[in-house]
Amino acid sequence: MPELIGRRSELAVLGDALADAAAGSGRLVLVEGDAGVGKTRLVAEFADRAARDGATVLSGGCPQLEADIPYAAFDEALPGTFFTGRADRASEFRRVAETIAGAGRPVVLVLEDLHWADASTRDLLVFLQRALRHAPVLQIGTHRSGEVGGDHPVAGMVAELARQPHAERLRLGPLDPAETTALARGLLGVEPGREMVRVLLSRAEGNPFFTEELIAAWPARGGVPQTVREVVITRLARLTEGARELSRLASVIGRTVSHDLLAELAELSEVDIGGSVRDLVHHGQLVAGEDGYAFRHALIREAIYADLLPGERRTAHARVARLLAARPTPVAELAHHWDAAGEVDQALVASVRAGESASAAFAPAEAGAHYERALRRWREASAPEELTGLDLDTLLERAAAAASMASRNRRAVELTRERLALLDPEAFPERVALANAELAHRAWASADWPLARSANLRALELIPADSPERVAIMAHRAGLAMLSSRHRDALRFAHELLPEAEAAGDTFSYARGVMVLAISSIGTGHVEEGLTYLRRHLALANETRMPRLLGVNYANHPEALVWVDRPEEALTLAREGIARAAEFGFDFYLLLIVGNQVRALAELCRWDEALDAADDPVDQGADAFTRLPMDLARADLYLRRGDRASAAVLLATCADVLTGQDDVQHGTELSALQALLAAREGRWADARAAAGEGLRVAQSADNQHRAARVLAVGLRVEADAGLPDSPAHADALLSAGEAHLAAMAADGALLLARTRRYLALARAEHSRVAAPSPQAWAEVAEVAAHDRHLLGYARFRFAEAVLLTRGARQQAVTALAEASAVAASLKALPLAEDVRALAERARLTLPEVAPAPAGEDPDGLTAREAEVLALVGLGRTNAEIADELFISVKTASVHVSNILRKLGMRSRIQAAAVAQRRGLSP
Known part of the structure; x- marks a missing residue:
């Protein structure tokens, strides 16, 4: 069971x-x-x-x-x-x-x-x-x-x-969202994807049976599982024919329906409809409201609707559309019914109007759906341009913009390419240039760097020199170079951009140039210069109060602080960005900022908090590309904790996003983690292939610390594998990696402390293949900085090297004891297992690891707030919390708000996950 x-x-x-x-x-x-x-x-x-x-x-x-x-x-x-x-x-x-x-x-x-x-x-x-x-x-x-x-x-x-x-x-x-997620996790054996959770919550609505059946039928997300249909239709068969017919008509209207509309649609008298509706309510199909009815559950309505024959559906939708058109009705509703009725011209017009309405209401996902329907009906309509007042290019442009705003960037790329296939560059050079500029933005957002660069270059070729759009395209060229870790090119492009942007009075493009100078200066090792530019950019964003500038800074600034070993500052800034996102409306960047919070916490070895922060449900509909930084950080932590199954699920998702893309920022990290996972599972060919791919991508750009990181992983794979050709492979890897970093240094780059740390680790891993060197591992421990896991790993390898070189056994015992303490405090199971195995092989007795002393709450929660958090973890409402703690509802609400603020979170669901992970109880 x-x-x-x-x-x-x-x-x-x-x-x-x-x-x-x-x-x-x-x-x-x-x-x-x-x-x-x-x-x-x-x-x-x-x-x-x-x-x-x-x-x-x-x-x-x-x-x-x-x-x-x-x-x-x-x-x-x-x-x-x-x-x-x-x-x-x-x-x-x-x-x-x-x-x-x-x-x-x-x-x-x-x-x-x-x-x-x-x-x-x-x-x-x-x-x-x-x-x-x-x-x-x-x-x-x-x-x-x-x-x-x-x-x-x-x-x-x-x-x-x-x-x-x-x-x-x-x-x-019904089950709440956290419980639905737990049910899916139990059935699947791994953490469910966010899209699956979103679909389960919207369709099963917390019903465990429906949830289980939807999971069993996955990935057929649009249909109703046969088991659910059978249950619903069997129950419906026990009702009167009038009630059954009325339920079918109601299912066509939607989840809710007014009494008057249902009666008019059914063309029944009040007596007849009253008896049929009463039958449906009494048997749990409908629930009554003030002036209408709703299906008790969304899947009940879907199952009844799915049982209709195609002709029955079209006829019913046409009747509904005609009735709704005669009364005040949201145009989106009309568009749906005209489309389902197969009335092409009416569906096209209503869909375009619905898309315009949704765009005006800042609802890009809904606007995109309406524009997509309009595109589907465009070629079937009798006179589409006369009916809508638009040409096809404009409709495609609107659909692509909506898809991009809704973070459906790959679809936005497809739609923009359709535009370019229609447009003549000789007849409309500026229009084609701007379409290419948009394509470059959307290709970047979907991780297609080659397309992004080529589209940007084409836009610069076509845009007239006096066009006011030229500066923005130049700014994007600099940004693309920075984001693809071509830092030397980025610095050159940014220096060309700044005077042009200043002369044009283009504040956003000017700020973008400043950000490129900041990140690429740090990328080439000029840390203080880069940090100065970052502070300058933040000051400009605060001065102008432009949401996009603020969002860009909070998305990049904390990440750069992590690179330069300032994780505490990064965490503070990321949490500040989360708090300001709603106030200033830069939610588009929010997931990236939350990702920065996760990485800063991971960097500080506050792993439980990092995983808690990664559970934020915000932007669940966003492209997986936007989630990459967070998901890679989570996968890294799962590997360090020994949860290979969860890591594998995340890495597979990330790999799907990055397939065919030479993404230096994310691709190298993905390759490193894939290699570590494969090595842990003894898949040496896969581990070598992953590390090799990461090194290939890293050495195609200027990202020094990522190149050094994947180099260290590649050498660890060779040392762990111990294959006959491992020494030769290791020599070649180290030689190529050092040559790449030396070439960067020769071109004016300085090595970051993080780069030097990974390089020391790479050389120490190489010593495991060449000749054991306690000194190499002692040097890694010296530069481990705040990375306690790296320190623990270095002490473990130091002990191993001491034993292999027949050094003082007490030195090994001391080092292993330190490594064991680190593993215990971080719950790093693989490291703990490696330490234990080495101690057993060497017949060393390690001292018992004392539990870490209880200190203050890391987020500054008071004792009362911790008590409230425990009740939030049990799903209590503010009123229930007030009841249990003998406080007012207002006081309970203040406590919950303080907790969310201190945790840097925006939802009770995420706070509940924190409570459950920490094992809090009232």
Whole structure:
């Protein structure tokens, strides 16, 4: 049986009821909820626990049959008790009560699916409430709340039973987002992707059965799983024909529908529609609102809609569209129905208008969807330009802009290329130049560096010298060179740009040139000069209060501080950026800024906090490219923690994004991590290939510290592999890597401290293949700086080298003890295993590692805030927190706001993940 997700409070209610029953006070708990919400799973988990604790568990269920079988549930729970030939029903009931009471102490009697209970079962259940009131018996009944409404015979029984002083109703609600994610993780065995979680939350709405079925049917995200369709259609078949027809019409309208529209669409009288709607409400298909209805669950509506024949759908959508067109209706709704009806001209016009409306409302994802529909209908329409007042190029331009704003950059590239295929550069040189400029931006955002550079170059060739757009294209050329780690070119382009931008009064392009000078100066080792430019850029952004300038600074500045070994400053600045993002509206950069926070925390070896920060659900719809920095940092931490499965999932996603791209910033890191993962799994050919690819990409540009990092990894692979040709491979790698760095130095670059650290590590790894050198590893430890994991690894390798060179064993013991302490404090399982294995091989006894002393909360949470955070982790609302801590709701709200601010987070979901990872309990 899979792990039960959530339901802690519900289990506690049942546990308290059993304790009361065991003390001689009989109890009844009626567990209710929608189909698939987990009633059976909850009760089964509780029954198993109760049985292990010594209770006698009796269970039975009511069958779903046309013909009632008397006492079916009781007959299953108490086989042989019924049909004894007694004619006296009262005597029979007393005998059942005596049998239950005498079955043990205490007894748990479970009766499932009471919504299908026959009349005799209902009568006996009511009788038992009096007969077992003072017996050590806990009775648990489950029923679907959506199927016992109104005049359903079970509704009266439930109401009567619930009024008893020893009874209570336990309503199961949907799983929350964190619980849905945990359920998916348990089913998959790995961390679910963010897109999967987003789809599960939007479609399953926390229903565990629907969630499981959607996961089983993945990746068929658009359809309804067959099992779900069968459940819904089978339940619908029990209703009247009028109710079934009305449900089909309602499914065409959408999740919600007004009463008047439904009545007009159905062309029924109020009496007829009233009876049909009542049937649907009573049987849990619809829920009633103030002036209309909604399907109880999105998948119910989808399943009914999917059961319609194509012709039925088109006809119904056309009727809906005509009715809606005659009343005030959002144009997006009209566009959907005209399109589904197959009415091409109306669908095209409405889709264009809907796209314009969504763009004006700053809803780029929705605008993009409408423009895509318009493009699909364009060639089928009778006279598209006359109908819309647009030409095809303008429509493509709008669709590409919306896709880009929604971070669907690969689609934006495709649409922009379609534009360029239509445009004549001789007839429209400036228009083609600007389209190429946009293509360069979108290609960069989708990690296609060759296309980005070639499109930018083409734009510069075509743009007139006096065009006001020329400076912006020059700025993008400098930015592309910087981002592709061609720092020498970037510095040259930036120096050409600044006077042009200043003369043109183009503040944004000028600021971009300053940022390029900052990053590329640091990239070539001129740290103080680069930091001066970064501060100048931030001052300009604050002075102009331009959201894009602020976003760019907070996206780049903290990362650069990490490069130059100032992670504390990087963390402070990243958190400042997160706090200011909503105020100034640069949410487009928010995920990159959160990624900087993650990397700064990882750099400081605050790994739990880094993983917590990476759980922020913000921008889940963004391109995977935007998530690369964060996901690579997470994968690195998972590898250091020994969670290879989670690391592999993230690395596979990152590899899909970077396939075919020579991305120096991210590609080298991806290759390094792929190599480390493969080496850990003994896949030496894969490890060598990954390291080789990383070195190839790194040596095509000027990124010194990434080149040194992947060099160290490549040499570690050779040392770990110990293959016959490893010494020759290692010699070649080290020679090529040192030559590349020497060439950069000869061209004026200075080596960053980070580069020197990785170079020392590379030489120490080489010594494992050539000749063991304790001194090489001592030098790595000396330059480890704040990287405690590197220090622990260096001490482990130092001990290994001491033993191999037959040095002083006490030196090895001391070094291994230090490495063991680091591994324990960071929960770095692979390092701990390596230390333990070496100690066992060398027969060394290491001292016990004392747990790290408890210090102040790393984020400055007060004791009360930590207590509130623990309750947030349990999913408590502010009102519930106030109730439990005897404080006001306002005070609870202030505490939660302070917690989010101190953690640098924006959502309760993320804060709940922090509480759960830290193991906080109220």
